Amino acid sequence: MTEHAVAVTAVPSESLRGRVGMLCFLCSEASFFAVFVVAYLFYVGKSATGPTPGAVLDLGLVGVNTACLLASSVTIGLAIRAVRRDRGRAFVGWWASTALLGVEFLAGTAVEWHRLLRTDGLTIATNLFGTSFYSLVGFHAAHVTAGVLAIAVVLALAAAGKVRRRDAERLELLSWYWHFVDGVWIVVFTSVYVVGR
């Protein structure tokens, strides 16, 4: 066979591989989150005891959080555009704002949880609301945490001057993950704070 075969020139591009791989991974993540969303909606209003979502969920705080997370999708997009055009300073600026917005989201969630745990006495073991709320919001927050850590690592590398245009493709994949986590939040927000409240 080999002697008959014509030598092949087209090496499959690394970037295509990364993109398909990332999409597959996000597909499985979506499937994972879907189950927690379904469980949350299934148990809305089925708790045997209080507190209920309507009584304890504060829309003001979570509204700010949501705005920050949505804004971070814009900033990371701008950061990717900057790195593709090899504009290092702009990249660092947008990238750092993304990290800050992510950190704000986590801090906001921490404040919310602290209030729920201390003031309202809602734990994962209190009732079905607590069970499904902490699981769903918690898994999302864990994904935000992972994203913030990855962004922080890149930021450190960028500060050391090690992020170049050739890294744009990999950063783009990281931004896909970030957009995905953002998209999941829209679903979580709708289920928990709009539909289920």
Next chain:
Amino acid sequence: MLRDTAGRGRTSGRARVSSAAAVLLAAVSGAAAGDAPNRTPSIFEPVSTPATEIHHLSLLVFGITAAIFVVVLAVLVHVIVRYRWRGDDPGREPPQIYGSGRVELAWTIVPILIVIVLFLATARTMGTIQKNRAPEGALRVTVVAHQWWWEFRYPDLGVVTANELHVPVSTKDRPRPVFLTLESADVIHSFWVPRLAGKTDVIPNHPNTTWIEPEKPGLYVGQCAEFCGTQHAGMLLNVVVETPETFSSWIEAQRRPAVVDPAVETGRDLFRSTACVNCHEIRGAGASGDVGPDLTHLMSRATIGSGVAPNDRAHLESWVRDPATIKPGVRMPAMQLPDRDVDAIVDYLETLR
């Protein structure tokens, strides 16, 4: 009594391999030569409307699937015989056929038509069997499944019993379906008496219903059909179908409080002063536990331990001494009673007719 009805519960004398072999084995082991009760809970010998409906549907399904199997088998055998390479002409390859739209369309359309037929038959039978409300004049029974026994409550008749469900026969002129509400006290179980109806799962916090309409008196056996822990296998189920008269007198007997026999006072006192009362109810004897089976008329039942052992003195004694010797894993603990106390308690239990 269960043993009396056992004879009537025998299957018709149809020569089925299984029953023949079962009788043969029983005869060889000398267990009950000649009059071996065949209790095979075969789905092909239905004696109650839901089971009969399913049986009819199953014959249609068997017919269709058997026809498909025969076709596939015939074609495959033909291909194997006709196109087997016999070692001649090694170099030549047979003509290559890449496919045929028309042929493939045929074996897409025909299965779709078969599926439509099957689905219509399925929907029709489902409509007949699935009922959510008790029909007029039905006997209502609440089945509460426990790890690993059955509790039967007759809410309209004020009777509570365990493991042996008594129901009246339903005839053309006196139809008397039995409507069952299924509840679980712990994990998921499944109520299955194959000759009477298909399974319905018994799920905590999710009450289900099913119904039976037995048309022939007899003993019909079944058992829990959803894995429910250690003694899933020991969660047997007996349904005694009786004539309306026998059933009424059974109900009458069950409604009475327990017999008070001064001769067994020692045993009764022991029963009341030990942990027995925490779990078992004996109406009229001051025992009102609701964790284990109601023992008010224990001796009216043919078996103990949810059907795992006959209800006789020897087995009662071992059961009271240490139930795990008969049913390993059972929830009832060994009470560590001295032999004298065991004797006294069994003396007492034997009066609970």
Next chain:
Amino acid sequence: MSEIDSAAVLPAPGPAPLGARLHEWVVTVDHKRLGLMYVGAGLFFFFVAGIEAALIRWQLAVPNNHLISPDAYNRLFTMHGTTMIFLVGMPILLGIANYLVPLMIGARDLAFPRLNAFGFWVFLFGGVLLYFSYVAGEGLYGAGSAPDVGWFAYAPLTGAAFSRGNGTDYWIVALLVSGLGSIATAVNLVTTTLTMRCEGMTLGRMPLFVWMMLVVSFLILVAVPPLTAAQVMLLFDRRLGAHFFDAAAGGSAVLWQHLFWFFGHPEVYILMVPGFAWASEIIPVFSRKVIFGYPMMVAATVSIGFISLGVWAHHMFAVGMGTTLNSLFAASSMLIAVPTGIKVFNWIATMWGGRIRFATPMLFCTAFLLQFTVAGLTGIMLAVAPFDWQLTDSYFVVAHFHYVLIGGLLFTLFAAIYYWFPKATGKLLDERLGRWHFWLFVIGFNLTFAPMHVSGMLGMPRRIYTYPADRGWEPWNMAASIGAAVQAVAILIWVWNVIRTFRRGKPAGNDPWNAWTLEWATTSPPPAYNFEVLPTVRSRRPLWDLKHPEDPDWKYE
């Protein structure tokens, strides 16, 4: 491609010391070595779970048997089922795909070789963890205990109140971890298939094997994460006092069933479609004919993939879902018989008009066709919801899915092993022993599982550790147990065949079966880089085109 490995294949002066060779296997990222390790680990667990099955059949041979205690028995069938699905089926099908997909599409490795190694080691860790529960299921104090809740672990039996000790936690964590491995490998297979095909290999020219593994990989991506999620919920219930499946606090035992079977039914196709994949390569080669209706086979596979996501509740007809849901799921479950039927007919049509050579791989494939038809037909019976009320959770179901997983999957697996063993090792398995293996296994398998249809219809529920003597089930159970012994003999013959072949098997050459796909174009075993020069193809059967330049495939496709 994988620089780490290329050093290992340079001609070395004499064999390397054992330690060094083992080290090479441990650090390898080569898809072929990882594939073989997957298959090897899967076969190891196959023997373990086989021994468990033998103990089960020993216990059930006669009524009222007290050889095995109820708890020990419940652990046996839980471990048997869990092992066979997650530690035998999954790794072997992923392993074979690992080995063959790059070879068949003319690539040098998978897209992410290190992720591939991660997937394998994570799977192996999960498997070891599951069996470690036998030692540590009680938390290292007292006697050990493996999980005893059944492989689908219905709530609330798995809750902290009913399942004491750590057995169920081991079940959760072990499957969760090995599930991550499966997802990683699925990501890898999809990416490899979509981005690394050699020049000229359009999607429409991929071997059916690759198509089918692509569908399987997608199913893994969609269906395994829900199991992971459900298991996380169960772990929260057990360890953090959450209430997902806690009926006492309003939680739903039925939700677990929906989540589990949303994974569980696609899982059946995740396991079975690879069997179709192997058969679709083997049947044409031994019939000396091109596969009949390639586009239809692809379409049928894709539609099986889609429909399989919408049939899960046919495991739950007895749960009390109501007539509407029951009808919907009955309809979708019957519908899946259509593409499955198309496949069976297309395979038979491939044999029609051919010159069929019944070497061992083809023998296994032929038996598969018939046995899988039986499995499909009993599957239709189970889809008829009212009939299912009688059949579900009885031995009929046990018979049905063993006809799928042994009569279908294991038979095609043996076919695949006899077929590709020479590629992977360079040596041909012995045909005479292969025939003995085949005939004994056909007899043993059918003797074991055909009677179970009957005992199920005579009212025998599954998962009972013993049964009373008055129910007419004895002869059927005795037959099944004898059949199990015959199967064991057949398996031992196969093991002997493999050992003997390793020691003094006939050299295979590059292409012992005169086959048509790219893996036969390279040496046996292939070098670490697979192909010296990456091939170019013009049709679905590149080697046919080479061997028949006067009548190549690309003229007709």
